[in-house]
Each structure stands twice: as C-alpha cells, then as structure tokens.
Amino acid sequence: MSEQKCDVVIVGAGFAGLYLLHRLRGLGFSTRVFETGSGVGGTWYWNRYPGARCDVESMQYSYSFSEELEQEWWWPEKFSAQPDILAYANHVADRFDLRRDIDFDTTVTSAHFDEGKRRWAMETATGEQISARFCIMATGCISTAQTPDFEGLSNYKGATYHTGNWPHDGVDFTGQRIAVIGTGSSGIQAIPVLAEQADHVTVFQRTPNYSLPTQNQPMTAEYAQSWKDNYPALREEQRHTGKGSIRDLNDESALAVSAEDRDAMYTKRWAVGGTGFLSAYNDLIFSREANETAAEFVRNQIRATVRDPQVAERLVAKDYPIGAKRICVDSGYFETYNRDNVALVDISEAPIERITDSGLVVQDQSFDFDAIVFATGFDAMTGTLFKIDIQGRAGAELRTKWDAGPRTYLGLMCESFPNMFMITGPGSPSVLSNMIVSIEQHVDLVTDTLVHMRDRNLVVMEPTLEAEDDWVEEVNAAAYKTVYPAAASWYMGANIPGKPRIFMPYIGGVGVYRKICEKMVADGYKGFRFESDANAAAAE
Ligand code: FAD
Ligand code: N01
Numbered sequence: 001m002s003e004q005k006c007d008v009v010i011v012g013a014g015f016a017g018l019y020l021l022h023r024l025r026g027l028g029f030s031t032r033v034f035e036t037g038s039g040v041g042g043t044w045y046w047n048r049y050p051g052a053r054c055d056v057e058s059m060q061y062s063y064s065f066s067e068e069l070e071q072e073w074w075w076p077e078k079f080s081a082q083p084d085i086l087a088y089a090n091h092v093a094d095r096f097d098l099r100r101d102i103d104f105d106t107t108v109t110s111a112h113f114d115e116g117k118r119r120w121a122m123e124t125a126t127g128e129q130i131s132a133r134f135c136i137m138a139t140g141c142i143s144t145a146q147t148p149d150f151e152g153l154s155n156y157k158g159a160t161y162h163t164g165n166w167p168h169d170g171v172d173f174t175g176q177r178i179a180v181i182g183t184g185s186s187g188i189q190a191i192p193v194l195a196e197q198a199d200h201v202t203v204f205q206r207t208p209n210y211s212l213p214t215q216n217q218p219m220t221a222e223y224a225q226s227w228k229d230n231y232p233a234l235r236e237e238q239r240h241t242g243k244g245s246i247r248d249l250n251d252e253s254a255l256a257v258s259a260e261d262r263d264a265m266y267t268k269r270w271a272v273g274g275t276g277f278l279s280a281y282n283d284l285i286f287s288r289e290a291n292e293t294a295a296e297f298v299r300n301q302i303r304a305t306v307r308d309p310q311v312a313e314r315l316v317a318k319d320y321p322i323g324a325k326r327i328c329v330d331s332g333y334f335e336t337y338n339r340d341n342v343a344l345v346d347i348s349e350a351p352i353e354r355i356t357d358s359g360l361v362v363q364d365q366s367f368d369f370d371a372i373v374f375a376t377g378f379d380a381m382t383g384t385l386f387k388i389d390i391q392g393r394a395g396a397e398l399r400t401k402w403d404a405g406p407r408t409y410l411g412l413m414c415e416s417f418p419n420m421f422m423i424t425g426p427g428s429p430s431v432l433s434n435m436i437v438s439i440e441q442h443v444d445l446v447t448d449t450l451v452h453m454r455d456r457n458l459v460v461m462e463p464t465l466e467a468e469d470d471w472v473e474e475v476n477a478a479a480y481k482t483v484y485p486a487a488a489s490w491y492m493g494a495n496i497p498g499k500p501r502i503f504m505p506y507i508g509g510v511g512v513y514r515k516i517c518e519k520m521v522a523d524g525y526k527g528f529r530f531e532s533d534a535n536a537a538a539a540e
Helices: 015-026 067-072 082-095 185-197 221-228 231-239 259-272 275-279 288-305 309-315 334-338 435-455 465-479 510-522
Strands: 004-011 031-034 108-114 119-124 129-137 159-162 177-181 200-205 211-213 328-330 342-346 352-355 359-362 365-368 371-374 389-391 420-422 458-463 528-532
Touching: 004 015, 004 108, 015 031, 015 082, 015 435, 067 231, 177 185, 185 200, 185 328, 185 334, 221 231, 231 435, 231 510, 259 275, 259 288, 288 309, 288 334, 309 334, 309 342, 334 342, 435 458, 435 510, 458 465
Parallel strands: 004 031, 004 129, 108 389, 129 420, 159 371, 177 200, 177 371, 200 342, 211 328
Antiparallel strands: 108 119, 119 129, 352 359, 359 365, 458 528
C-alpha cells in the first residue's frame, strides 16, 4: 500500500476529533481522521448501557463554535441521555459535512516521528500508511474499557458485557439473573434500569460511592430559550469558571456557618440536583473538615433512603472525601436497594475469588448468573495512548517516558514528541471539567498554533524539558492542595493494578488554565522551541 500524505492526522472522531476536523478544514489544512468505531461520537458511541446520561446540563454540554448550531438544536431533557448526545454528534458530522474525511473502522496502531522528514509516519490496523506533519491525539481520556483480569473469566459460559463497550442493539435481560460488578458512575446509572428489567440483580461493590440525585426534568421551551438568548455571554462565563460549567458557587467556607445553615444549604442543593451540590461552599475540595460536613449529609440521605439499615451502612462511603473519586449522579440508585430483586454483596474485604463457568465465587460462596455486567471502568488518560506504538525523536517511546506517570507541558505536548498534540491530555483540566469546554479550548489553541507556524514557515514545535518539568510539578502541587489525592481513584491511576499513582489531570481550574495558556502564547509560546522550514522541503 502506498504512503499517503496530509498536513494533519487526527486520531479519534469524538467531540474533539469532530471539532478539530471542522476547524482545520476551514483553515485550509489537509486533514484525515481515523476512528476505531463505525461512527462518530466517541464516548457516546461506545457507552450505550441502559441509563447512560450526561451530568452536565444539556445547554452547557454542547459546542459553542457555531451560533447556528446552538440555536437550531433542541435538547429534550435538562440532562441528556446517551442516545440524544449521540444524535447530536451525528447531526454535527452531517451538518458540517465531516464524514468524507473520516476513516471509520480504522485503528491507528503506530505513530513514529521521522526526524529526517520532520513528519509523523503513521500506520493503521488495516495496513494503511500515512505521513503527516502533525499528529493530533483526540483519542479520549476515558476510552479504554477495563475488564479486570479475574481468574477463570474465559471459562464463564454466560454472557458478559462492559458498560464502556455496550452492544449497539441493546440487551434484553428479561427473566435473567445478572451480576453487576462495579459501583462507579456507570454502575450507579445502569443498576436502577437493569433492576427494572432483569429477574434479579446482584451488585458486587468494592468501594461504596457518594452519589447525588440528578433531579432530571424534561427541557422546557422557556429554559432553552433563556440560554439561546444569552449564549455568547454565558459561553464566555463558562470558559472562565473552575469546572467549565456555570454553577452557583457559594463563595463562603462551610466552616464559617452554623450546622443549621449548612444543613439548609445542602438540603436545598440536594433538591435542585446535580453536581452543583459540591459548589455549596468554597472549601469542600480544599478542607477535609469542610468536606466532611457535605459527606455526612450525603451519608444521612442514604441512610434515610435505604430501608434495610445494614444495606444502607454498606452503601455509605466513610473512608474518603466526597468528590475525591469522581462524584456520581443518579436517578433512583439508592432506592433500588429497596427492591426485592436486588442484592448487594460487599467485596471490600474479600474480593471476587474467581469466575466459574456459571458465575463467580466470593469467600467460598458461589453465585450463578445468566450474565455478568462489568461496570469496572477504564484505563483512563494514558491507556488509550499506550495502545498505540508512539515513538518520538530518536525512537523515544511514550510508554517509557511515562513509566512513572504522564509528563506533559500544559497537557498538550511532551518533550521528545514534536508536532504531536493531545486534546485534553493529562496535565490539563480535562476530566475534571465540562469536557466540551476544555475540548474547544484545546482545539482552538492547537489550530491557532498551526496557523502561527504556517505563517512563519515553522515546521517543528516541541516543549522544552524544563517547561515540562515545571508543569509536572505545578500539576502535582495543585492536586496536593486539595482532598483529591486522599481517595484511591482512577484520577490517581489506582484502579489499574501496577499503574503509577500520580494525580493525572490539572486541578487548578478551567479559567485559570485558560489564562496560563493565553499567557504562554502572549509570551511568544514560552516553553516551546520551534524549527523553521530551512531544510524540511529538501528532506521530503
Ligand atoms: P472520546 O469521546 O473518548 O473519543 C475518542 C475516540 O477516539 C473514540 O471514539 C475512540 O474509538 C477513538 N480512538 C481511540 N484510539 C484510537 C486509535 N488508536 N485509532 C482510532 N481511533 C481511536 N464528560 C463531561 O464533561 N460530562 C459528562 O457528564 C460526562 N459523562 C460521561 C459519561 C461516560 C459514560 C463516559 C465514559 C464519559 C463521560 N464524560 C463526560 C467524558 C467524555 O469522555 C467527554 O465528555 C467527551 O465525550 C470526550 O470526547 P473526546 O472526543 O475527547 O474523546
Ligand atoms: O468507572 P469507575 P465508571 N473488582 O472507575 C470497580 C465517567 N462517567 O465506568 O472503586 C471489583 O468510576 C471499582 O471499584 P473501586 C466519569 O468520569 C460519567 O463507572 O475501584 N470491583 C468501581 O466501583 C467516571 O468517573 C458518567 O474499589 C472493581 C467500578 O468498578 C468515569 O466515566 C457516567 C474491580 C469502576 O468505577 C468512569 O466511570 C459514567 C475489581 N477488580 C461514566 N475493578 C456521568 O454520569 C474495578 N472495580 C457523568
């Protein structure tokens, strides 16, 4: 197969890849996108489990780059369900005629930087070879589903499913006894819906989780219009918030008010629903003592909801701060444990020993199931990149460079890997934010940078080791000012055996991070080095 050439290869056709393609095409760069899936949408293409839903309000979890798109799209619910978000991604792909530059069912397997040509040589699983000046990894942070390596798994004769790779035609569990392993955001969303359908559901919980009620509602025309009438100002406000969403942050300490006032505040926010609960006070993520007041409120909500006190106590998280693992948002999760067809098995002390041909064994007790649902999460932030053989200058391997945890400058690029960008990479606000806001910020920054280089005949861009070192330190320091590192979370790599424990995203805030990037550009791309076109044409 002959090698093809283009200016930019984008890996991934989720929200990041789609917007990248749209912008780069508009700027006159020849661009190809490769996508493993058969369609667009990324997360929302793969995660089709029952109950999958966004916990950022629909009017905020959407692109801001096109006023027409903003005005014409109708979201049916306050918090969108997966099918509606996938429909939106498909609409975007059609409306901006994006599909013609996307190769679906095509996985990029390797990307090597050719120092002579100063281009990336990339290969796909179908054997295609393509050479590009720039390689942009829009591969997603939560895109490699993780099934634990349980002993005996291959012997199991029933059906198995992973929430992160759910069958496209759905699954009918009617009349079945099923197991759900995992009580993170995906499990907590899926379990209430599965319990309505299956004959019996047994939930295997390793760590109890905090979850807040969504209090989802149908969208009203008035509410949608209130956003549409003010979108430019509201989008600008979003971009300068801490999390990329407009939430009513109460700028006072939880410890500065009386217990009665706190209780009233938490009760009010619980009734409103959603993650805004964690904005009730300004120190919930900074002070363990302040955090404990919110955590205890949620524990008491669980105790008041679940009728069996022993089950309730098993569902209550006690060992880590609320929010330090990704906060969950649910529709009737704790109520589900009042159903006769739902059982909770605590595996915090005694893990799943092995999978058998008919089910699994915990502490010598055998359970039989027709199906097992793995809601066991993802090899987040690094796992998807490590599946690609990425080699930079002098054959430097990304896997080796990130041996002790990811190292980037601004979550955008890393030293030794010139002209390779990551959208919402480790070291950027990324998974701690409304990700569409963070995606748009990175895409705008990267595409503006490519124009900057083109205008000046610059062909190579790479961060300096010093800038990278400083940023890694900054990301770490920011994390340890908060309560986040107190939990064994996937933010810390703790869900994957052997993965280095390091807090991966930048917690300093979306608005703060945007300003840091703007200053970096204003200071002449401080921390990056460039090479000009001098010998590049001859080398090609
Ligand atoms: P993705 O959507 O993950 O897309 C990456 C794409 O790259 C995938 O389609 C993948 O197939 C493709 N790809 C990867 N490697 C290769 C390769 N080697 N070759 C070819 N293609 C490749 N964020 C929020 O802000 N709010 C939420 O409420 C929220 N809810 C979520 C719920 C779930 C169930 C999950 C899993 C994530 C959620 N997220 C949420 C995060 C979500 O991932 C982002 O909001 C956003 O969709 C990410 O878009 P992306 O384009 O960066 O990555
Ligand atoms: O994955 P998770 P997820 N034996 O890693 C358990 C986004 N998202 O798919 O906590 C037994 O959170 C594990 O136990 P423990 C969001 O960013 C958002 O649910 O590690 N159990 C945990 O209970 C989210 O954070 C929404 O002890 C094992 C569960 O499996 C991210 O995606 C919805 C195990 C995994 O939870 C990932 O969420 C869905 C083992 N060997 C997803 N290994 C929204 O609502 C793991 N577990 C916005």
